[in-house]
Amino acid sequence: MGSIKDKTAIMGVGCTAFGEHWEKDHEDLIVEAAYEAMDDAGVTPDDIEATWVGNLYDFTGLSGAVAAEPLKLFGKPTTRVENFCASGMDAFRNACFAVASGAYDVVMACGVEKLMDVGGTGLPVDMGHPVLRGSSAPGMFALTATRSFHEYGWTREDLAHVAVKNHINGAKHPKAHFRREITLEKAMNAPMIAWPLGRFDCCAMSDGAAAVIITRPDIAKTSKHKHDYALTKANAMVNEAMLPMYRRSFDFLGFEATRVAARTAYEEAGIKNPLEEIDLAEVHDCFSITEILNIQDLGFCKQGEGAKFIRDGHANVDGKLAVNPSGGLKCFGHPIGATGCRMITEVTKQIQGRAEGAQVQNARLGVAQNLGGTGSVCSLTILGLPE
Amino acid sequence: MAKIASFGAYVPLFRLSREEMANAWGIPAVPGERAVANADEDSITMAVAAGADCLGASGKGIDPSSIDGLFFATTTAPYNEKQCAGVIAAALDMRTDINTADYTGSLRSATTALRAAVDAVDSGSAESILVVAADCRLAEPESMLEQLLGDGAGAVLISKQGSATLRGFTSIAGEQIGAWRRSKDAYVRSFEGKVESKYGYVLSAVQAGKDCLEKADVNPADVARGVITAGDPLSGGKVAGSIGVDPGKLEDVLFFSVGNPGVPLVLMMLANALEQAKAGDKLLVVNNGDGADAFVVELDEEFAALEGRKSLVGHIFQKKNLPNYTSYVRFRGLMKKETVDPRGSAVTYWRDTKIELNFHAYKCTKCNAVNYPKPRVCVECGTKDQFEEVKLPKTAIVFTYTLDHIDAGQYCNVAVPRLVIDLEGGGRLFLSMTDADPDDVEIGMPVDIVFRRLHEASGFYNYYWKCRSLPEAGS
Numbered sequence: 001m002g003s004i005k006d007k008t009a010i011m012g013v014g015c016t017a018f019g020e021h022w023e024k025d026h027e028d029l030i031v032e033a034a035y036e037a038m039d040d041a042g043v044t045p046d047d048i049e050a051t052w053v054g055n056l057y058d059f060t061g062l063s064g065a066v067a068a069e070p071l072k073l074f075g076k077p078t079t080r081v082e083n084f085c086a087s088g089m090d091a092f093r094n095a096c097f098a099v100a101s102g103a104y105d106v107v108m109a110c111g112v113e114k115l116m117d118v119g120g121t122g123l124p125v126d127m128g129h130p131v132l133r134g135s136s137a138p139g140m141f142a143l144t145a146t147r148s149f150h151e152y153g154w155t156r157e158d159l160a161h162v163a164v165k166n167h168i169n170g171a172k173h174p175k176a177h178f179r180r181e182i183t184l185e186k187a188m189n190a191p192m193i194a195w196p197l198g199r200f201d202c203c204a205m206s207d208g209a210a211a212v213i214i215t216r217p218d219i220a221k222t223s224k225h226k227h228d229y230a231l232t233k234a235n236a237m238v239n240e241a242m243l244p245m246y247r248r249s250f251d252f253l254g255f256e257a258t259r260v261a262a263r264t265a266y267e268e269a270g271i272k273n274p275l276e277e278i279d280l281a282e283v284h285d286c287f288s289i290t291e292i293l294n295i296q297d298l299g300f301c302k303q304g305e306g307a308k309f310i311r312d313g314h315a316n317v318d319g320k321l322a323v324n325p326s327g328g329l330k331c332f333g334h335p336i337g338a339t340g341c342r343m344i345t346e347v348t349k350q351i352q353g354r355a356e357g358a359q360v361q362n363a364r365l366g367v368a369q370n371l372g373g374t375g376s377v378c379s380l381t382i383l384g385l386p387e
Numbered sequence: 388m389a390k391i392a393s394f395g396a397y398v399p400l401f402r403l404s405r406e407e408m409a410n411a412w413g414i415p416a417v418p419g420e421r422a423v424a425n426a427d428e429d430s431i432t433m434a435v436a437a438g439a440d441c442l443g444a445s446g447k448g449i450d451p452s453s454i455d456g457l458f459f460a461t462t463t464a465p466y467n468e469k470q471c472a473g474v475i476a477a478a479l480d481m482r483t484d485i486n487t488a489d490y491t492g493s494l495r496s497a498t499t500a501l502r503a504a505v506d507a508v509d510s511g512s513a514e515s516i517l518v519v520a521a522d523c524r525l526a527e528p529e530s531m532l533e534q535l536l537g538d539g540a541g542a543v544l545i546s547k548q549g550s551a552t553l554r555g556f557t558s559i560a561g562e563q564i565g566a567w568r569r570s571k572d573a574y575v576r577s578f579e580g581k582v583e584s585k586y587g588y589v590l591s592a593v594q595a596g597k598d599c600l601e602k603a604d605v606n607p608a609d610v611a612r613g614v615i616t617a618g619d620p621l622s623g624g625k626v627a628g629s630i631g632v633d634p635g636k637l638e639d640v641l642f643f644s645v646g647n648p649g650v651p652l653v654l655m656m657l658a659n660a661l662e663q664a665k666a667g668d669k670l671l672v673v674n675n676g677d678g679a680d681a682f683v684v685e686l687d688e689e690f691a692a693l694e695g696r697k698s699l700v701g702h703i704f705q706k707k708n709l710p711n712y713t714s715y716v717r718f719r720g721l722m723k724k725e726t727v728d729p730r731g732s733a734v735t736y737w738r739d740t741k742i743e744l745n746f747h748a749y750k751c752t753k754c755n756a757v758n759y760p761k762p763r764v765c766v767e768c769g770t771k772d773q774f775e776e777v778k779l780p781k782t783a784i785v786f787t788y789t790l791d792h793i794d795a796g797q798y799c800n801v802a803v804p805r806l807v808i809d810l811e812g813g814g815r816l817f818l819s820m821t822d823a824d825p826d827d828v829e830i831g832m833p834v835d836i837v838f839r840r841l842h843e844a845s846g847f848y849n850y851y852w853k854c855r856s857l858p859e860a861g862s
Binding site for chain 2: 195
């Protein structure tokens with residue numbers, strides 16, 4: 001198997017503020033994010049040779065037109081990518097491989113979702129089958145929390161520490177959906193959504209868009225960010241069972257998709273000790289429990305020690321390995337199709353030393369992990385700076 | 388001659404005291420309590436429960452595929468057009484080359500169905516037929532009848548082989564406006580009870596009982612037990628007295644414990660009588676409704692215990708009390724709330740019958756993993772199309788769970804327990820829990836799997852399975 005390592009570079013990134021954009025539609029959001037990314041890269045729409053757009057729900061948009069129509073990207077290809085909550089990073093992945101193949105010089109990966117157009121009572125949950133259903137999104141991830149409590153003795157307080165940390169980070173980010181800190185008590189006393197997950201254990205329902213301009217390193221070297229373009233050190237994606245609740249071998253203590261993607265990506269990037277070598281990680285904290293399990297699955301600590309890792313402050317911005325310095329999905333927000341590209345945007349700016357929120361000091365190597373479904377798909381990207 | 392091979396009953400878990408009902412309206416209370424079906428129960432699901440009770444524990448009792456027919460009796464069929472017996476037969480995992488039929492209209496339908504089953508077995512057209520009856524009748528809110536009715540189901544297996552012989556079948560046609568409900572009515576109506584009782588119920592019941600004993604050549608004094616249905620605790624005694632049967636030998640009409648369940652009452656009472664009867668006992672069964680039916684049941688031998696069969700007693704003492712009348716209003720949907728139904732599909736319903744109703748799974752012959760729902764490629768080992776269709780057991784252990792306040796995209800105050808369960812012999816499912824206090828759910832808890840109504844997507848009833856954990860039986 002070949003490798004994507006050092007074969008693609010990020011020229012520019014853009015991201016809208018995430019939140020309740022009642023007055024804007026997906027066209028406004030994707031135009032804002034894409035133009036910010038193109039400005040950052042120093043390119044124009046004419047320079048974009050092909051586009052991939054991550055988007056999950058049909059009420060946001062259909063087909064390649066989700067991006068091609070608002071941006072008037074006519075006369076060239078635009079592909080809509082849909083892979084649960086990992087749609088955004090899957091768009092990025094497809095764009096990278098197209099550049100690495102040599103077919104294109106400059107492409108765009110972007111993502112957008114207008115969740116608030118259908119209200120804020122959680123994601124639509126129609127699974128396509130009348131009776132063999134999953135449950136609500138919080139309900140599905142709550143199953144892992146209940147089992148982890150049983151196995152590891154964790155409590156709702158362990159979950160609350162994740163929310164408190166991510167609110168501290170989100171409060172500092174001008175584009176985050178929620179911009180205030182919370183107390184441990186507030187998180188623990190919140191109304192229940194799906195036991196044991198309360199309101200502060202659940203990420204925000206947000207509108208938003210993000211975009212990334214991708215090219216080859218030899219072109220990046222002559223671009224606006226010629227000294228600090230971000231290099232793709234690895235990208236791995238893994239699909240697992242869509243309904244693990246029907247699978248006896250699923251332990252509900254983490255997600256195999258992340259574990260395999262992490263192993264593959266670390267090998268590709270040449271990472272031996274993730275905790276020592278990686279400076280920051282934007283991980284998929286759709287729910288507080290998911291962040292704890294992700295930290296374990298990504299090998300930042302041993303199985304069963306994820307809650308302690310957070311309690312001990314290792315995941316803080318000034319900790320051993322900053323996790324979600326942006327505030328994560330919890331605070332920054334989670335417009336489904338946009339999240340993957342938003343993570344790429346955040347990690348890129350962090351390693352370039354121009355984070356809009358809390359800056360991780362001396363960040364050189366960052367991970368972005370985008371999870372979809374009930375851990376059914378994980379797309380994982382490692383970004384670093386040129387030597 | 389046709390015999391009774393087994394019997395069964397079902398009473399929903401919930402009871403509501405009649406005092407609570409009376410207090411809600413500020414009207415006098417009738418003593419006792421009534422059984423109330425949960426919101427996800429109807430005559431079909433209760434009939435499945437009684438039928439399963441009659442067959443005993445899955446795999447250890449009577450093999451459903453050995454039975455040649457299923458007759459369903461009710462006045463509250465969920466479908467006016469579409470057979471209910473077919474749904475019940477599938478959920479009981481019976482064969483498809485069998486005779487299924489719905490008997491409905493009259494409160495006497497259970498014995499009409501039973502007589503048809505006896506005739507079929509006697510004529511040789513069937514070796515055995517399972518008769519199930521269930522009702523979930525609605526009376527007008529604020530009426531006394533609302534307190535008097537109750538929900539339940541009964542079952543009896545008629546077969547060439549069995550422990551009790553049926554004979555002397557007698558039917559009396561008696562046209563009268565007693566209790567009725569037009570197709571456009573929501574609630575059961577009834578005329579002045581005295582008239583119906585004096586000229587309808589008593590007349591035809593007494594005639595049926597007398598004729599039957601004469602036909603069967605049984606002396607009224609030799610009747611060991613009388614199963615005489617009635618909507619109140621006294622009328623049965625009057626009928627018995629006129630026939631010459633000792634009123635002290637009558638089976639309880641469940642007035643104080645269940646309420647009048649309508650069609651299934653006769654089978655529920657019969658189940659109780661059969662469970663206690665001794666070899667040689669002669670039982671007189673008299674059932675009424677637009678006339679009357681009567682027959683004699685003579686025990687060739689005592690019925691042996693059947694693993695998993697709870698019969699009537701096992702269900703009556705297993706109960707939870709509803710806190711108030713509002714729970715009844717919620718369960719029966721008397722106040723309509725806006726609901727969002729998911730997509731339904733008549734095609735999916737048909738294609739997935741084996742997994743949805745028959746509750747079958749698919750065991751990989753290569754790695755033995757039990758796959759559910761039906762796969763083409765094994766979820767554990769990736770082998771294609773190497774499966775053996777297997778029956779899933781109806782008991783399981785909770786592996787993990789959530790109490791989900793978001794159901795069908797709406798926030799609900801009472802969380803729905805959603806359980807990941809491991810089944811005995813392999814297989815894992817994700818089901819909702821019913822009849823449950825969410826606070827009682829825990830990992831490692833054993834649960835039973837029961838047939839319930841899930842929703843009404845696409846305008847038809849989508850039935851499926853749920854978990855339930857029964858409290859210890861009280862007294």
